[in-house]
Amino acid sequence: MAISVAAVRQALATFFATLGAGSNQMYVSLHTGPPGATGQAEASGGSYARQLGTWVPGSGGTLTMAKLTFAGMQAGTYTHAGLWKVASGGTAADFINGDVLNPSITLGGTGPIDVTPSFTQS
Numbered sequence: 001m002a003i004s005v006a007a008v009r010q011a012l013a014t015f016f017a018t019l020g021a022g023s024n025q026m027y028v029s030l031h032t033g034p035p036g037a038t039g040q041a042e043a044s045g046g047s048y049a050r051q052l053g054t055w056v057p058g059s060g061g062t063l064t065m066a067k068l069t070f071a072g073m074q075a076g077t078y079t080h081a082g083l084w085k086v087a088s089g090g091t092a093a094d095f096i097n098g099d100v101l102n103p104s105i106t107l108g109g110t111g112p113i114d115v116t117p118s119f120t121q122s
Contacts (some may be wrong), residue, residue, distance in 0.1 A: 002122045009061025013121040017055035017063055019096050021085050024055045026096060028068055028117055031080035037096030039082050039090070046110060047072030050087055053117055061121035070113045079104040081115060 003009045020026030027050040033041035053065035082098040083088060105113050 004060070006016065006060040008060060009121045010057065013061045013063050013119060014057055015054065016119060016121065017044040017057070018112050019085070021052065021087075026055070027051065027084040027085060028053050028065070028115065029082040030070055030073070030078045030101075030113065030115070031082055032076060032078060033080065034059060034100075035082045035095070037095070038092040039084065039095035039098065041080070043070075043073065043076075043078060048074070050084060050088050052087070055119070063119040065117040067114050067116045070115070071105055073096055074109065075107050075109050077104055077106040078113060081117065083117075107121055 015026045029050045030043040031041045032043060035041060048070060051068040051070060053068050055063040055065060057063055078101060080098050080100055083096040085094045085096065
């Protein structure tokens with residue numbers, strides 16, 4: 001059941017934001033396939049590294065981060081993003097969530113990928 005009270009949706013979204021690396025920060029990863037419950041299929045190679053983002057509360061259950069740039073990504077198709085408590089490595093307990101990139105991103109050669117994460121509590 002969806003939550004009909006906007007203030008309650010926002011309170012839950014704000015709680016979600018605190019599950020990461022700091023009071024409202026999480027590391028964002030890119031993936032070449034579904035990350036499942038453990039963060040599998042994470043990108044690698046080139047100068048890939050997870051990026052630290054800070055959630056900014058919106059209203060009615062929304063959170064957004066400023067645009068994050070993943071520099072030096074290798075050629076390939078990136079279909080998903082993930083959220084982590086740690087900058088690298090980690091276990092399934094450090095993986096918070098993953099979701100599909102819409103649209104997916106295909107690079108024909110080495111280059112940057114920009115993403116702007118968002119979260120909506122329904």
